[in-house]
Structures are given as structure tokens and as C-alpha cells.
Amino acid sequence: MSVEIVRERWKGKVYEMMLGREPHTVRVGGDTSLPFMHFEGKTARPVTALEVQDVEPSDWPEVLRAPFAEVLGDPVAWACRCVEVGADLVALRLAGAHPESGDAGAEAVAATARAVAGAVSVPLIVLGCGVEEKDARILPVVAEALEGQNCLLGQATMDNYKAVVAGCLAYGHSVVATSPLDINLAKQLNILITEMNLPPERIAMDPSIGPLGYGIEYAYSIIERKRLGALTGDRMLAQPVICLVGEESWKIKEAQAEDVPEWGDQTRRAVLWEAMTAVTLALAGGSIFVFRHPESLTRFNRKIDALMGQQVY
Amino acid sequence: MRFLPDNLEIEVGEAETILEVASRAGITLRGACGGDGTCGRCLVVLREGAVRDRGGDIVAEPGAVVRACHSFPVGDPVIEVPETSRLREHQVLAEEEEAGILQAGAETTTGPADPLLRRVRVSLAPPEPGETPDDWGRLQAELARVTGMAVRADVDVLRELPAALREKNWAVTVDLGLDEAGSGAGIVMVQAGHARVPVYGVAVDLGTTTVVVELVDLEKGRTVGALGTYNRQAAYGDDVISRIIYAGERSGGRRQLQEAVVDTVNTLIDDLRRRHRIDREAIRLAVCAGNPTMSHLFLGVDPAFIRLEPYAPAANFWPPCRAGELGLVIHPRAPVHVLPGVASYLGGDVTGGVTASGCGAGGEIVLYVDVGTNGEMVLGDGDWLVGCSCSAGPAFEGSGISCGMRATDGAIEWLGVTPGGFEVICRTIGGERPVGICGSGLIAALAGLVRAGVVDRAGRFAAELETPRLRRTESETEFVLAWARETGHGKDVVLTGADIQNLLRAKAAVYAGIRSMLAAVGLEQDQIVRILIAGGFGRFLPLRDAVAIGMLPDVPLERYAYVGNASLRGARAALLSGRRLAGIGETARKITYLELGDETRFMDEFMSAMFIPHTDLDLFPSVQGEWAQ
Numbered sequence: 001m002s003v004e005i006v007r008e009r010w011k012g013k014v015y016e017m018m019l020g021r022e023p024h025t026v027r028v029g030g031d032t033s034l035p036f037m038h039f040e041g042k043t044a045r046p047v048t049a050l051e052v053q054d055v056e057p058s059d060w061p062e063v064l065r066a067p068f069a070e071v072l073g074d075p076v077a078w079a080c081r082c083v084e085v086g087a088d089l090v091a092l093r094l095a096g097a098h099p100e101s102g103d104a105g106a107e108a109v110a111a112t113a114r115a116v117a118g119a120v121s122v123p124l125i126v127l128g129c130g131v132e133e134k135d136a137r138i139l140p141v142v143a144e145a146l147e148g149q150n151c152l153l154g155q156a157t158m159d160n161y162k163a164v165v166a167g168c169l170a171y172g173h174s175v176v177a178t179s180p181l182d183i184n185l186a187k188q189l190n191i192l193i194t195e196m197n198l199p200p201e202r203i204a205m206d207p208s209i210g211p212l213g214y215g216i217e218y219a220y221s222i223i224e225r226k227r228l229g230a231l232t233g234d235r236m237l238a239q240p241v242i243c244l245v246g247e248e249s250w251k252i253k254e255a256q257a258e259d260v261p262e263w264g265d266q267t268r269r270a271v272l273w274e275a276m277t278a279v280t281l282a283l284a285g286g287s288i289f290v291f292r293h294p295e296s297l298t299r300f301n302r303k304i305d306a307l308m309g310q311q312v313y
Numbered sequence: 314m315r316f317l318p319d320n321l322e323i324e325v326g327e328a329e330t331i332l333e334v335a336s337r338a339g340i341t342l343r344g345a346c347g348g349d350g351t352c353g354r355c356l357v358v359l360r361e362g363a364v365r366d367r368g369g370d371i372v373a374e375p376g377a378v379v380r381a382c383h384s385f386p387v388g389d390p391v392i393e394v395p396e397t398s399r400l401r402e403h404q405v406l407a408e409e410e411e412a413g414i415l416q417a418g419a420e421t422t423t424g425p426a427d428p429l430l431r432r433v434r435v436s437l438a439p440p441e442p443g444e445t446p447d448d449w450g451r452l453q454a455e456l457a458r459v460t461g462m463a464v465r466a467d468v469d470v471l472r473e474l475p476a477a478l479r480e481k482n483w484a485v486t487v488d489l490g491l492d493e494a495g496s497g498a499g500i501v502m503v504q505a506g507h508a509r510v511p512v513y514g515v516a517v518d519l520g521t522t523t524v525v526v527e528l529v530d531l532e533k534g535r536t537v538g539a540l541g542t543y544n545r546q547a548a549y550g551d552d553v554i555s556r557i558i559y560a561g562e563r564s565g566g567r568r569q570l571q572e573a574v575v576d577t578v579n580t581l582i583d584d585l586r587r588r589h590r591i592d593r594e595a596i597r598l599a600v601c602a603g604n605p606t607m608s609h610l611f612l613g614v615d616p617a618f619i620r621l622e623p624y625a626p627a628a629n630f631w632p633p634c635r636a637g638e639l640g641l642v643i644h645p646r647a648p649v650h651v652l653p654g655v656a657s658y659l660g661g662d663v664t665g666g667v668t669a670s671g672c673g674a675g676g677e678i679v680l681y682v683d684v685g686t687n688g689e690m691v692l693g694d695g696d697w698l699v700g701c702s703c704s705a706g707p708a709f710e711g712s713g714i715s716c717g718m719r720a721t722d723g724a725i726e727w728l729g730v731t732p733g734g735f736e737v738i739c740r741t742i743g744g745e746r747p748v749g750i751c752g753s754g755l756i757a758a759l760a761g762l763v764r765a766g767v768v769d770r771a772g773r774f775a776a777e778l779e780t781p782r783l784r785r786t787e788s789e790t791e792f793v794l795a796w797a798r799e800t801g802h803g804k805d806v807v808l809t810g811a812d813i814q815n816l817l818r819a820k821a822a823v824y825a826g827i828r829s830m831l832a833a834v835g836l837e838q839d840q841i842v843r844i845l846i847a848g849g850f851g852r853f854l855p856l857r858d859a860v861a862i863g864m865l866p867d868v869p870l871e872r873y874a875y876v877g878n879a880s881l882r883g884a885r886a887a888l889l890s891g892r893r894l895a896g897i898g899e900t901a902r903k904i905t906y907l908e909l910g911d912e913t914r915f916m917d918e919f920m921s922a923m924f925i926p927h928t929d930l931d932l933f934p935s936v937q938g939e940w941a942q
Contacts, residue, residue: 158771184920187928188771195770236928 007040008033010231014044014287015201015238017174019089020123020150026088028204029240029287034227036283036307045308046282048297049089049125049290050082051246054104054112055096060292061256063267067294075112076119083120085294086301089152091125092116093247097138098129106141114145125152125242125290127176136163143167152176152242152288155206158189165196174202176242181208181218183225183237190236200235204242204288211249211277219243220284227285243281246292249274267295275299282307314386316340317360317393325386331357331364332381335394336548336573342398347550347559348382355381355548356398362390429491429650429891430514430531430598431498433459434507437483448474452503456487464489466500469646473503480505488512488597490633490648493898495891501597501646513537513596515585515643516884517578518662519603519611520544521553521686522710523719523849524574525881526581528589531598534889537589539881540581541719541849543712545573546610551707552686553606553658554620560610561617571613572640579642596643599636600894602652602884604660604687604702605629612639612651624657624908629901652883653898656906658702663689664901665883668893670845670876673698677842680827682865683879684709684752684848688823691904692830692841698900699834701907703826703915708812708819709752710849716794716806718749720851723801725754725794727855734767734780737794742852746801750794750808752850758794758808759816760858763925764939767792770925772817774810820864821922826909827866828918833907838866838932847879860936863926867933 016030026047033041056073057065067085071077079090094109096102117124126142128135139153140163146153154176156164161177168175177193179185186205194200205226209219229237249255254263255270263269274296278289282304291297314331315322316338323338332355335342346352350367356378363373364384371387372379381398435455440446449471456464466474477485486508489498511530518525518541525541549559549570560567586593601611605626609616612634614627630653637645652661663683667673672681673695681691688705691698711717711724718724722743728750729738739754741747750758762768766775767783774783774790782793795806831838844865846854854875859865865873876882887894909915926933 158773162777182920184923184928187921188924191924191928191930192770234929236930 005039008037010041012231012233012235012238014227014230014240015203016044017152017201017204017240018150019152019174021148024121024123025150026123031227031285031287032231034231035285038311043308044287046286046304047088047288048086048300049091049288050085050087050294050297051091051093051290051292052078052082052116053093053095054109055102057095058101060250061258061266061270063270064250064255064293066267076115079116079120082294083122085297087122087291087294087297089123089125089288090116090120091127091290093127094129094138094142096129097134099131099134106138109138110142110145113142117146117149117151123151124149125154125176125288127154130155132157132160136160139164140167140170143171143173146173147171150174152204154178154204156189156193158185158192161189161193162196165193165198168202169196169198174204176204176206177239178206178208181210181215181222183222183229186222186226187234187236190239194236200239203239205239206242206244209243209245209248209277209281211245211252212273212280213254214248214252216277216280219281223281223284223286240287241285242288242290243278243286244290245274245278245281246290246296249277249296250292271295271299275303279303314362314389315391317391319394325389328385330382331379331384331386331392332548333569334386335381335392336545336569340394340399341543341545341548342381342394344382344548344550347555348563349555350380350383353380354398356395357381357384358393358395360391360393363387364390364392427495427890427892428531429600429888429894430501430512430648431460431489431491432508432512432532433487433489435459435485435487436507437478437485439483448478452478452485452487456489460489460498462489462491462495463497464500465497467646470500470503477503477505490598491891493633493650493891493894499648501648502594502644510595513591514598514600514888515582515596516881516888517599517601518878518881518884519574519578519601519607520662520710520849520880521556521604521607522547522551522707522712524577524581525878526578526585527881527885528582528585528591528596529885529888531889536885537591538585540585541721542577542581543719545577546570547712548573551713552704553604556610557606557616557620560615567610567613567615570610574607574611575640579640582642593642594644597647598888599641599643599647599649600652600884600888601649602660602662602665602880604662604685604689605654605657606660607662608651608654608660619657626654626657629654629656630898650887650894652887652894653901655700655901655904658687659689659700659904659906661897661901662880662883663691663700664897664904665887666847666876666879667691667698667883667904668897668900669883669886670847670879672845678836678840679843679845680841681845681847682823682827684823684846684850686710686712688826690826690830692834692836693904698904699830699907700904701826701830701833701909703822703829703909705819705822706815708755708815711749711751711755713815714750714755714812715791715809716749717755717812718751720751720753720849723748724751724851725749725758725806726751726851726853727757728754728761728794729757730761730765730767732765734762734765734778734782734792737782739795746799747795747806748801749806752848753854754851755816756820756850756858756862756864757855759813759820759925760855760861762792762808762813763862768813772813772925774813817923817925820862821919823864824866824922824927825915825918828922829909829915830907832914838868841866841868842872844868844873845876845879846873847876849878850875860933861926861939863922863924863933867926867935
């Protein structure tokens with residue numbers, strides 16, 4: 001006796017975003033079903049990025065510094081290493097612009113961004129320093145420096161989106177729209193951004209995720225609701241979701257603690273934490289995953305290979 | 314102790330806070346938190362002497378700023394109450410304007426057909442020698458013959474009876490308070506002779522934030538005057554919940570709240586009586602409409618269980634009582650009716666308003682929305698009615714907004730803003746210089762500021778604007794609606810960022826309530842044929858702006874009618890007609906109450922509505938084009 005597979009019919013889909021330049025473009029999103037429900041529609045494979053910082057990071061534990069030991073002070077070499085180890089994209093974090101750690105000016109960080117873009121062929125994600133007013137000043141300049149590169153720039157928030165989006169509009173980039181774990185605030189920001197005439201497929205939503213053990217349930221539920229919104233035809237929730245898993249996972253004590261033998265080997269522990277966070281949020285519907293440790297990325301891809309494979313009933 | 318700058322001396326009671334003493338002295342302080350000591354609105358300045366806080370610490374430095382609700386006088390201190398800590402316009406305000414979109418019809422021109430207080434003029438035959446009749450028996454028989462009803466009298470009526478009957482040769486005027494069903498009546502007053510002086514009644518709207526009293530000539534069915542003011546209970550909390558807590562947790566709290574609202578009503582009655590030269594005893598009937606909490610507190614009934622699951626009020630239908638028992642300064646035997654409610658958060662203000670507005674009478678689907686401190690809604694076609702209630706906050710009544718005020722003279726009731734926020738054009742009630750802004754003005758202001766690009770759709774000021782009207786103070790950003798040189802009190806009239814967030818919450822609660830109720834009965838907003846909006850916004854409601862900000866459903870505007878203070882009209886209708894009072898009871902029985910707190914839907918709807926007009930733009934097709942740049 002044959003079993004009838006019940007299929008959900010969705011009327012909406014996730015917007016498909018195109019990043020980078022031909023022939024090295026990367027497509028993000030475009031899903032037409034819940035994640036990995038291949039019998040119901042298309043699941044776009046989640047894409048991965050590795051994080052590079054414009055200045056040598058001071059708060060990274062030794063086990064995270066190790067894979068990039070000799071390139072940490074050189075963003076260009078670091079970015080090239082990321083591509084070698086298999087990242088689909090490079091995510092450049094402009095930490096040096098932070099008022100409390102260098103306070104680099106717009107021209108300086110823009111020069112770094114231009115150098116990194118010139119050295120790698122994969123598309124670039126460029127994230128500011130995380131201070132909203134400062135990002136509003138530097139990101140438009142970075143956008144200009146990267147004209148024609150079709151990058152993903154962020155993070156635009158409710159308080160600084162006007163400046164960031166203006167830069168994206170003028171120089172042909174897409175934008176990361178960040179909101180604090182709230183579906184309505186995410187939607188509001190999307191509405192405000194699209195009303196500046198940025199096409200809706202040029203926005204990626206950053207829900208401000210929490211890692212495993214630190215509120216991942218909230219992130220999971222928000223991402224899932226966004227996907228359901230997209231599939232049921234809500235155009236202001238149909239943007240692909242970007243998850244900054246590296247940044248969040250490596251903040252926590254389980255990743256940072258060095259001398260806790262009963263917790264097991266630190267590298268293995270932290271990498272598993274980062275990969276596990278990413279896989280979980282991929283199951284919820286995340287589309288772009290920004291890692292810090294290359295091994296987490298490899299583990300994540302291995303799991304995604306399995307999830308993307310043939311499904312047997 | 315003494316209060317400055319009023320220079321009022323008052324005796325201090327045992328364990329009384331300064332807030333309580335001030336209240337007795339007639340100084341109403343602000344107190345959003347209900348005396349919890351958390352809101353910091355009732356701050357006063359110690360000028361002389363000392364006070365003690367709840368922890369027992371003594372404060373004795375002159376100039377110290379203390380919380381009135383948490384400080385007790387030590388000895389006889391002198392306390393200055395700054396203007397900012399006072400409930401503004403606590404004094405009686407100007408005459409209420411008749412909102413007058415739906416007039417109460419024929420009742421205003423001809424005398425009422427079935428009055429709740431009936432005046433009968435009779436002439437008895439004086440007793441003959443040899444007869445052994447009693448005065449009351451003779452009057453009772455005559456009244457039964459004239460009215461067809463069994464008439465009751467209390468002993469205190471009988472005390473006055475022998476003299477009254479004999480004074481004008483057995484001709485008397487009897488005022489009868491009718492039972493709701495019209496089957497019997499009780500004597501309120503017997504006067505000698507065939508009185509030609511009018512008999513009056515008062516219709517009272519007991520709002521959480523504002524109280525309005527309308528004085529009506531009961532024989533002519535004519536309104537003599539109406540006045541409104543802020544409810545003095547505001548000293549004990551902004552909303553019904555904080556007042557219920559205050560009533561339950563403070564010893565004597567319930568009595569304080571009862572006295573505060575009765576005082577408020579008495580102040581208004583007193584002023585109306587003085588303006589129209591009417592004796593206290595000439596007012597012989599009162600009908601009050603209030604939400605359930607206000608009704609409980611007005612009658613001195615414990616409201617505690619309104620707040621606790623399963624939210625049971627002490628009563629939905631209240632028996633009439635006498636004015637003297639409540640402390641109302643009208644004829645002490647005047648019957649006081651409180652309109653019946655439906656459930657803990659849907660009361661006689663709504664059942665009265667719904668009935669007086671004719672909601673559901675035409676068989677079409679009507680939505681009735683009363684926007685007060687609580688937003689109450691009733692939906693139905695007359696065969697069925699459902700109702701619900703949600704907390705909207707007092708913003709639209711002009712409270713909880715830095716320059717908010719009731720809709721009276723000098724209130725900005727409409728305004729327009731030029732692009733970029735350089736110029737503001739205001740229209741005020743009475744055409745006077747502005748002194749504040751009322752509900753209708755706030756709706757117009759929010760829509761106008763968003764259109765002008767001064768406020769974005771999430772309710773934030775566009776900081777980059779160059780207009781001098783947008784300025785940063787120490788604590789926040791504000792927009793100047795009227796400069797000090799243009800206003801009636803020489804101070805700027807402004808709208809702050811916090812005000813805008815308050816407005817956004819208020820409008821979101823109203824819309825979320827409407828959406829939740831529609832969802833509960835499976836109707837779409839298009840299916841509503843008429844929408845009646847009640848509330849104290851002002852003389853009119855800028856409907857297009859109310860839809861544009863996403864407060865009211867986006868349906869053709871001709872389906873809307875603004876009915877003003879319908880709750881007061883409900884009370885007045887009952888005052889003039891026993892049949893109308895019975896009709897309000899029928900409405901109350903018919904309404905099925907929906908408890909919005911039982912499901913997550915309301916909260917989801919509320920969050921989606923915290924944007925202008927809404928995060929689901931498809932719900933607002935007609936305004937979508939306007940907001941998209």
C-alpha cells in the first residue's frame with residue numbers, strides 16, 4: 001500500500017539575493033518551503049562566511065586565534081585564508097572603528113575594505129563596529145569605496161538605517177537589517193528600508209541571535225516565524241536571515257574557559273558549540289551563517305550536505 | 314501642617330501620608346502608580362519642619378524633595394506642592410460642548426413619556442369630622458388612583474407629610490422615583506401646593522480619567538448645563554488596576570477612593586447649581602454610567618475581585634440607592650441608579666452608550682468603540698452582540714501626555730505641519746490661544762508629524778531635521794507645537810518622544826482590540842456596516858488621520874460616525890425614561906463578553922499595530938500610498 005505524502009502548498013517564497021560579481025556571485029535565499037522539506041519545494045543551501053577583522057582581535061581565545069595565527073594582523077591575508085578553507089563569503093568586521101578600540105576613521109576602514117575586496121574573488125559582507133552613530137558615518141564611505149562589488153553591508157538598525165541604506169542605494173549594495181529578536185521590529189525596519197526605495201530582495205534580516213544555551217530558542221522561534229511569514233506571502237518578512245553565530249558563540253564562557261578539564265577539550269567544545277548553534281538555526285530557516293572558526297564551518301557544511309541529500313521515506 | 318503656595322492649613326490624621334492629607338485639603342497630586350512610590354509624579358518640597366519616610370527615616374532639610382505618597386508629616390511641616398506635581402485643571406473646566414452628532418432625539422424637545430422620576434400634582438379632600446382617615450392612607454389611595462401604581466413612603470417622608478398636606482390646603486406636589494420595571498414607586502419628596510418650580514436630575518459619566526455631570530430639567534426633558542473635570546481619584550493611580558490595588562491594600566483606601574469620586578461629582582453639581590441658581594433639594598434623581606471599577610468604587614463596593622481570576626465583579630446590575638447614603642449633595646432621598654454592566658471590564662458606560670447610540674437597532678453589523686482609559690468595544694447586529702475591553706491608557710483623554718488636556722477651551726483640536734516641521738498651524742477649541750492639546754489634536758498631530766517627516770513610522774523623531782521646533786532637552790527630544798509667545802499660558806506647548814510612544818501604544822491597543830474581536834467572531838473589517846466612535850477626543854474626531862495612523866480600520870469613511878460622550882448620553886436617556894433604563898439592561902444581558910487576556914492573540918495584534926499604520930500594510934490599502942514616499 002502506498003503512502004500519500006501530504007504536501008503543504010505555500011503561496012510565498014523567500015527573496016533571492018545576489019551577492020558579488022560575475023562569475024563569482026553567490027545566491028542567497030529563494031526557498032519555497034520550510035527548511036529541508038524537499039518534497040514540498042526548494043530549499044536553498046545555506047551559505048557560509050568566515051569573519052575577518054580589520055585589526056588584530058584582542059578578545060579572541062588562543063584556540064580561536066590558532067587557525068589564523070600568522071595572518072590575524074593582516075586582514076587581506078586573513079581573508080585569503082578564509083577562502084582557502086572553504087568559506088562562500090568573507091565577512092569583514094570593522095572592529096577598529098569602534099570608539100573604544102582604535103576609533104579608526106571612515107577613510108581608513110574604507111581603504112581596508114577596498115584592499116580585502118581586491119584580494120578575494122568571493123563576495124564580501126562588511127559589518128561596521130556595532131556603534132550605531134559611528135556606523136552611520138563610516139558605512140556610507142565604505143559603500144562608496146566598494147562601488148560595483150555588490151556587497152552586503154551592515155548593520156542597519158532602527159536608529160541608523162537612513163545613512164546605511166543611503167550608501168547601499170547609491171553604490172549598489174545590499175543591507176543587513178538588525179532588530180532585537182522581535183518579529184514586528186524586524187518587519188518595521190524592512191518597511192522603512194524598502195520605503196527608501198531599496199528593493200526588498202536587497203535586505204538580509206539579522207535577528208540578533210543568541211547561541212546554544214543563551215536564548216537560542218528565541219532566535220529559533222523568530223527565524224521560524226519569519227520563514228512562515230515569507231511562505232504565507234508576507235513580503236516584509238520574506239528576506240533571507242543572516243546569523244552571526246561566530247560572534248555570539250565565542251563570547252560565552254563555555255567557549256572562552258581554558259582551564260576546565262571536566263568540560264572537555266576547549267577547541268572541540270567551542271567548535272561544537274558554534275557548529276551546533278548554526279545547524280539549529282539552519283533548521284529554523286537561516287540562510288547566511290557567519291563563523292569564526294574554520295572547523296565549525298566544515299562541520300556545519302558536512303551536516304548540511306546530509307540535510308540537502310535525497311530523502312527516503 | 315501647611316501647604317504652599319495655597320497656604321492651606323490642615324489637621325494631620327494618624328498615619329496619613331502627605332498625599333492623603335493633601336487630598337483632604339483639596340490639592341490633588343499626580344500619582345500614576347497608585348501610591349506605590351515608583352512613578353515619582355507626586356514629588357513635593359519640604360520648606361519647614363520634617364517628614365518621615367516609610368522606612369522611618371526623618372528628612373528635615375529645607376528644600377528636600379520627597380515623594381508625597383511615601384512621606385508622613387512629623388509635627389506640622391510646611392510643604393510646597395509644585396505645579397508639576399499637581400493634577401492640572403483639577404478645578405471645574407468650561408462648559409462641555411455638546412458633541413452632538415447623534416442627538417438624543419425627541420426627548421430634548423418634548424417632555425419625556427415615561428420618566429424615571431414622575432411628578433404628580435394632587436389635591437386631596439380635607440378630612441371631614443367623623444372620618445378617621447390617616448394622612449398617608451389618603452395620599453397613597455389618591456396616588457394609586459392617579460398613577461395606577463403602588464406607592465411606598467419612608468418614615469422620613471411621613472415626618473414631613475402632615476405639615477406639607479395642610480400648608481396649602483391639601484394640595485401637594487409629589488415626586489415619585491419609579492422602579493425600573495415601572496410597577497411601583499417610592500416617594501422622594503412631598504411639597505406643599507402645586508409646585509411650578511422645575512425638578513432636576515443629573516446624568517453622570519464616571520470616567521476613569523474624567524467625570525462629566527449633566528443637569529437636566531426632568532419635566533421638560535431639557536439639558537440645563539453640563540460640566541466636566543478630572544476625576545480626583547487620579548491621585549491614587551492612572552488606571553483602574555492601580556486604583557483597585559490602592560483600594561485593597563491601603564486601610565481606608567476604598568473609602569478614600571469613594572470620597573474622591575463623590576467629591577468630584579459634588580464639585581461639578583455644586584458649580585452647576587450655582588451657575589443656574591438651583592437648590593440642592595431640587596435635584597431629585599441621578600443616573601450614573603461608569604466602567605465596572607468606577608461603579609464599584611462610586612458605590613463603595615470592594616472591587617478587588619475584578620482584578621483576580623476569574624474576574625468576577627460584585628454585581629453587574631446594581632440596585633438603586635439614595636443620594637444621602639453615597640454623600641452626593643443633591644436631595645438626600647434622590648434615587649441614584651448606576652447603569653448595569655456586562656463583566657468586569659465592560660460596564661454601564663458602554664451598555665448605556667451602545668443603547669443610546671442605537672447600535673444594533675437597525676439589524677446591520679455595527680461596531681461601537683468607546684475610547685477612554687480603557688478601550689471598550691461592542692460588535693453585533695442587535696440579534697447578537699459581543700463586547701471586549703482593552704487597556705488603552707489615558708492619552709486620548711489628554712492625560713499622561715506632557716501638554717495633554719481635556720477637550721475644553723484652549724485645547725488644540727486640530728493641527729497641520731509643513732514638510733520638515735518648520736510651521737505648525739493649530740486650531741483650538743473656542744478659538745483661544747493654545748494651552749494644551751486634546752485627543753483629536755493628538756491624532757491630527759501624530760498623522761501630521763509623520764506626513765511632514767518629523768516622526769518616522771516607528772514613532773521616532775528624525776534627529777537630522779534642521780527645524781528649530783525640534784529640540785533636545787536634558788532627558789529627551791521634543792517638538793514645539795506652539796511657542797510660548799503664541800500660547801495662553803506663556804509656555805511652549807510641546808510633544809515629547811515619550812508622548813509619541815504613549816500615543817502609539819494607545820492607538821495600537823484600540824486597533825488590536827478591534828482586530829481580536831473581529832477574529833473571535835470570524836468577521837472581516839469590510840463586513841462592518843457602521844462604526845460608531847465614542848470618547849472624549851473633542852468636538853470632532855479627525856477620522857482620516859485616525860485611519861492613517863492605524864487606530865481605526867481602513868473602511869470607507871462614510872461608515873464612521875463620531876458619537877462623542879455616548880456614555881453620558883446613555884445616562885441622560887435613562888434619567889428621562891424608565892423604558893430606556895430597561896433597554897440598557899436588555900443590552901447588558903445580550904452582550905457576550907470576550908476575555909482578551911485569555912489568549913495571546915491580542916498581544917500579537919498589539920505588537921503588529923505598534924507602527925504607523927501597521928506592520929501588515931495590506932490592512933490599510935487606502936493609506937499605503939500616502940505613507941510610501
